[in-house]
Amino acid sequence: MAFVQLSRFLFLLQAVVAAALVAAGAVRGRDPARGGSLLLLGGIGAIAVLAVSGGVLYYLGLAARVGFTPGAMCVFGVLRAGPPALRWVEAGFPAVLVLAGAGAATYLLEHRAGDPTSRTVRAVLAVGALVALAHAGTGLWAWQRLLNPPPGQALSVSCCTTVFDVAEAGSAAVAGGGFAAWWLWGSLAATLGCLAGLGRGRGGAGRGLLWGGAVLSAGTLAVAAPAVVLARWAPRMMGLIDHHCPYCLLQRVPAAPPAVVLAGLGLACVAWGAWVALVGSVRPDLRAEAVRMETGLARAGLWLVLSAAGLLAAYALGRGSGP
């Protein structure tokens, strides 16, 4: 229960910081010369730290509720039995982190170029702060509904195995396994190729096309990679022939959490780099600084995605092929 209470506390903190960003004028604009600038960057950093630590505590809290949820065998069972808002909160963590990163990147871009905080930064931060506020509110509400279901609306009985064990019900991940494998390798090659081209730092009209390609291939990679890992690799990594549950994979395979973090950060770098490139193309005065920043983000994305793939491949190699 301690994890649950800590998770609720972090949601509360996130709500307070996000509300402060919206209300205290940081979003509406403040003269950087009067000290509002550093406060703004601190607010963005606080939101990012809260999203990461809050995400970890959220899953630890859900894991602590497994024993109290009828029929649940892992975090997935709790998510199935609890209110749908629990799933929205899950999706909210990466969204808040990407928006906070986009806000920070735009802020740094302008300040490195010697400009005061512009309307673009404030607009990005306004969206980010509002999303963070809504996310924190949803998190608090979801915990409340899970811990205290309204009278007459007890938790539904969960059953993990009927969803993830092929012998019982099959799964979309397995059904699409063969096609998804080709999709994964194609997307990975295209993403790495585009990022390698962008990481060389040369300017020109081709950069826009390369960023478009990187975003597209990274998007398809984000869809294909979980499908293939769950359909083909997870059962072998866990030693369970029919089990395709992502939460069990994260709990049982020590290589899975760092691989998810590395891949997630790598894909976020693609999103941030593309955003910076867009800002640079709209604001010619920032273009030189934008090229420098997006080159760094492309390199970071390239190495992070490569590290995630290398980590999983090395784990499979070390563990041996059969379960």
Added chain:
Amino acid sequence: MRGWAWPLVFLAAVAFGFGTGLRDRPAGPRCLRCGAPSDTIGRVRFLLPDGTDRVFCSIPCARAAGIPEGARVRVTDEATGQEVDADAAFFVESEAVSVAHNRTRIHAFARTTDAAAHLEEHRGRWVPNPFRR
């Protein structure tokens, strides 16, 4: 980050993956269904037409996995530890647990006298072949 830092991150990730993979390498045969050790007295083996086999820790795990088309099912005789065809075995359900981690109470025997003795001793009852198709 400096130029040499990213390759270091990559190498650290690969080293971590390989190290944890080596640590998780199964020491002995594992049940294909639940991942528990499959060198138990309740072991079940599916012999597939292509010459390969699938090993499970217990009768419930093997049943839940489903019998592949054309496979021969071999169960373990609890009296001797030898494998025997499921079609030729005798099955008893009793109060005794044969595989602890999933509390299996179905027992296979090659000889009817062993099965009858177990049934008598552990207040069991005869059950049909769980793998009958």
